[in-house]
Amino acid sequence: MxxxxxxxxxxxxxxxxxxxxxxxxxSLLAAIITILIAxxxxxxxxxxxxxxxxxxxxxxxxxxxxxxxxxxxxxxxxGIGTVPAIIALVLYAIMPIFQNTYAGLTNIDPVLMxxxxxxxxxxxxxxxxxxxxxxxxxxxxxxxxxxxxxxGTATLAAxxxxxxxxxxxxxxxxxxxxxxxxxxxILAAILALVASWLIKLLSHVSxxxxxxxxxxxxxxxxxxxxxxxxxxxxxxxxTIAGKMGGEPELLINMYRDLIEAxxxxxxxxxxxxxxxxxxxxxxxxxxxxDIYPEFTxxxxxxxxxxxxxxxxxxxxxxxxxxxDIAKQFQMTLLPPMKxxxxxxxxxxxxxxxxxxxxxxxxxxxxxELSAGFDPDFYQQADGYPGLxxxxxxxxxxxxxxxxxxxxxxxxxxxxxxxxxYTTDPEIKGYNLVLLExxxxxxxxxxxxxxxLTSFAKAHPAIVKSLNKLADQITTSxxxxxxxxxxxxxxxxxxxxxxxLVAKGLLKK
Amino acid sequence: xxxxxxxxxxYGQEDALKHLSLTIGDGELFVxxxxxxxxxxxLLKMINRLVIPTSGQIxxxxxxxxxxxLENLRRHTGYVLQTGALFPNMTVxxxxxxQLEALGWPAEKRHERIVELLxxxxxxxxxxxxxxxxxxxxxxxxxxxIARALAANPKLILMDEPFSALDPLSKRQLQALxxxxxxxxATTFVFVxxxxxxxLHLADRLAVIYDGELQQLGTPAEILAAPANDFVRExxxxxxxxxxxxxxLAAGFGQQLTENSDNDLPxxxxxxxxxxxxxxxxxxxxxxxxVAGFLLTPQDLVDYMASLNQGGEQRx
Numbered sequence: 001m002x003x004x005x006x007x008x009x010x011x012x013x014x015x016x017x018x019x020x021x022x023x024x025x026x027s028l029l030a031a032i033i034t035i036l037i038a039x040x041x042x043x044x045x046x047x048x049x050x051x052x053x054x055x056x057x058x059x060x061x062x063x064x065x066x067x068x069x070x071x072x073x074x075x076x077x078x079g080i081g082t083v084p085a086i087i088a089l090v091l092y093a094i095m096p097i098f099q100n101t102y103a104g105l106t107n108i109d110p111v112l113m114x115x116x117x118x119x120x121x122x123x124x125x126x127x128x129x130x131x132x133x134x135x136x137x138x139x140x141x142x143x144x145x146x147x148x149x150x151x152g153t154a155t156l157a158a159x160x161x162x163x164x165x166x167x168x169x170x171x172x173x174x175x176x177x178x179x180x181x182x183x184x185x186i187l188a189a190i191l192a193l194v195a196s197w198l199i200k201l202l203s204h205v206s207x208x209x210x211x212x213x214x215x216x217x218x219x220x221x222x223x224x225x226x227x228x229x230x231x232x233x234x235x236x237x238x239t240i241a242g243k244m245g246g247e248p249e250l251l252i253n254m255y256r257d258l259i260e261a262x263x264x265x266x267x268x269x270x271x272x273x274x275x276x277x278x279x280x281x282x283x284x285x286x287x288x289x290d291i292y293p294e295f296t297x298x299x300x301x302x303x304x305x306x307x308x309x310x311x312x313x314x315x316x317x318x319x320x321x322x323x324d325i326a327k328q329f330q331m332t333l334l335p336p337m338k339x340x341x342x343x344x345x346x347x348x349x350x351x352x353x354x355x356x357x358x359x360x361x362x363x364x365x366x367x368e369l370s371a372g373f374d375p376d377f378y379q380q381a382d383g384y385p386g387l388x389x390x391x392x393x394x395x396x397x398x399x400x401x402x403x404x405x406x407x408x409x410x411x412x413x414x415x416x417x418x419x420x421y422t423t424d425p426e427i428k429g430y431n432l433v434l435l436e437x438x439x440x441x442x443x444x445x446x447x448x449x450x451x452l453t454s455f456a457k458a459h460p461a462i463v464k465s466l467n468k469l470a471d472q473i474t475t476s477x478x479x480x481x482x483x484x485x486x487x488x489x490x491x492x493x494x495x496x497x498x499x500l501v502a503k504g505l506l507k508k
Numbered sequence: 509x510x511x512x513x514x515x516x517x518x519y520g521q522e523d524a525l526k527h528l529s530l531t532i533g534d535g536e537l538f539v540x541x542x543x544x545x546x547x548x549x550x551l552l553k554m555i556n557r558l559v560i561p562t563s564g565q566i567x568x569x570x571x572x573x574x575x576x577x578l579e580n581l582r583r584h585t586g587y588v589l590q591t592g593a594l595f596p597n598m599t600v601x602x603x604x605x606x607q608l609e610a611l612g613w614p615a616e617k618r619h620e621r622i623v624e625l626l627x628x629x630x631x632x633x634x635x636x637x638x639x640x641x642x643x644x645x646x647x648x649x650x651x652x653x654i655a656r657a658l659a660a661n662p663k664l665i666l667m668d669e670p671f672s673a674l675d676p677l678s679k680r681q682l683q684a685l686x687x688x689x690x691x692x693x694a695t696t697f698v699f700v701x702x703x704x705x706x707x708l709h710l711a712d713r714l715a716v717i718y719d720g721e722l723q724q725l726g727t728p729a730e731i732l733a734a735p736a737n738d739f740v741r742e743x744x745x746x747x748x749x750x751x752x753x754x755x756x757l758a759a760g761f762g763q764q765l766t767e768n769s770d771n772d773l774p775x776x777x778x779x780x781x782x783x784x785x786x787x788x789x790x791x792x793x794x795x796x797x798x799v800a801g802f803l804l805t806p807q808d809l810v811d812y813m814a815s816l817n818q819g820g821e822q823r824x
Contacts, residue, residue: 115587129598130595
């Protein structure tokens, strides 16, 4: 376990460091913004108790909203990426800092305040030399709570393309890669501990030095941004994003290689593991991203309203999806690749040989085989219930189980039949047999680049580059590629590049 | 000169002070005394407008405090609170110099002044300048509090029950310090206490306040000799009525009468009380008396009253 984590760290060193940097950047910005909002607010409200109590109530109410919900609510307003992540983090962190600052300022011994007044000390002097210093231990503990919370919650930024260490946690969950998950989680925890310790150190530093430190930090950050924006060349940059997992990452790397090879003046910015379907779709609508790979089946099942037809024929499904998404959302779906990534039923090779199984129809004669399905598949109309109707399929024993456990159970011989996605790398990894959907029951899921029609019209060269992938990559090729990335942990960019070169789609 | 003219303070329905008029002379050590809740602290805080009267006027040297620049008034008025009320985040030097800083004194001059004052307060500067308030005893805190009040050379110092939280020894030492300062400085002190013995010990003149009204105004001897009403009599009763002259002598007061002494002095018995003595003083304020071969002066009466407050039987 430890060894595999270490190998993962070594192999992805640069990416991990970049994610760590992103995580620190997001957290630091959120913390500074929160401090700049919460502390002055508490100072203004310390002499207006009723308003202060009201703000406390509002802040605690915000905190009860699940962070995912806040992220979701923010997307239509500010889009995706770092900005909504920071806004959400700020909204969360205001409560502890405000509460502690307010309590610290309002609970100072009234005798001291009377003394200050009686000695004729100016309001400013009183605030900066007496009230704030006396409240400082409380303020710092509020900041500590907030920063630890921010660093933890910032892992969710990965869900909406904000990057950071959450990328590895999500990647780990998605691709069942414990090494990635551990790297993300452990680094986030260490970061929180270090930050907490640093703030504790700060509590022993005088107010004056603290002010100088904060000012220096602000200048450094501003300077960093300035240098970065100056250093960025003025070529056109387009953004391509992908859903969670290895397969989308492979695809967007292929898109980038193809586009950049044909268009030297275009720079492609990749956002991998960007989020779920609805995040990506909204991001495309709001032009936060320019292109992402989507499936015909997903478009018909979840994106368009009332699809104009549901066909089990891939070619017709593509035409319907293309027509509907253009009409309803002014988007263009380019021609799909060859492989299908839909549901399928798999068995072990020995089982297939023993019962001579090649198609799903072949299974009907063997109700004695024990089956285990993903809970969704077990319930959905396009899953097991539909199969029963279409094929007259019936198993004597059917269990539902976690998707990640199915293949293991199959390999251990505890199950004989299970569902899966047709390009799952485990099919290759466990040497399984994918049974042919001979009655064309499963809706076709073919991947293709999706973009706004206005973008497609403005960039015909990009469309041309992407179309090179049309009708390319077979299901077994995709399984093989996925296997290299998610099981063998090879870098997606390398795997994608090699594949394109091997296929003659790229020169070198 | 501080004048209270028909001062009334209402808190909600209750009157804390009722049409109270009073004049405090320049350079006096003036004590406001009364049980808690009597309104004496309210009266004190009206002088620097920490409390604003519902009606009536307070004049300092003919100027209405409601009209003059408040910050300036407060920066030139010393203020000593019950517990010292030092700011816990500042050193002794910073605490004592806070008013000077507000007045814009340069750091060097400030330092000199604080060194001088701490020395005067009996706190060795090299030991105490850099200490934090948490490292001080109650008595030391209060000495720093007094240094803070004196720093800007104020013409007026207000003290709100400054010694009520101290142990008897510190209390006695600080009272002596106040009396000494008062002798040395041309400063008016207004001192609030609920402790009648402390009041008698310190006051040039004292005002007995009860229930928001001025009960009696006068020197300690006048008040002891002729309480204006039942309240004042009772307030000082346990000092007076149980105090036989026997105990005054036992406490070491009085001078042995010699053959040359004036033998025409009024004769008092050991079993007479200081109350009877005070009654005589009301008619003849300068009258000395003789008790069992000892001579007692009016000052002895005042000093004895004061010594009681310290719980001691010996003269200092």
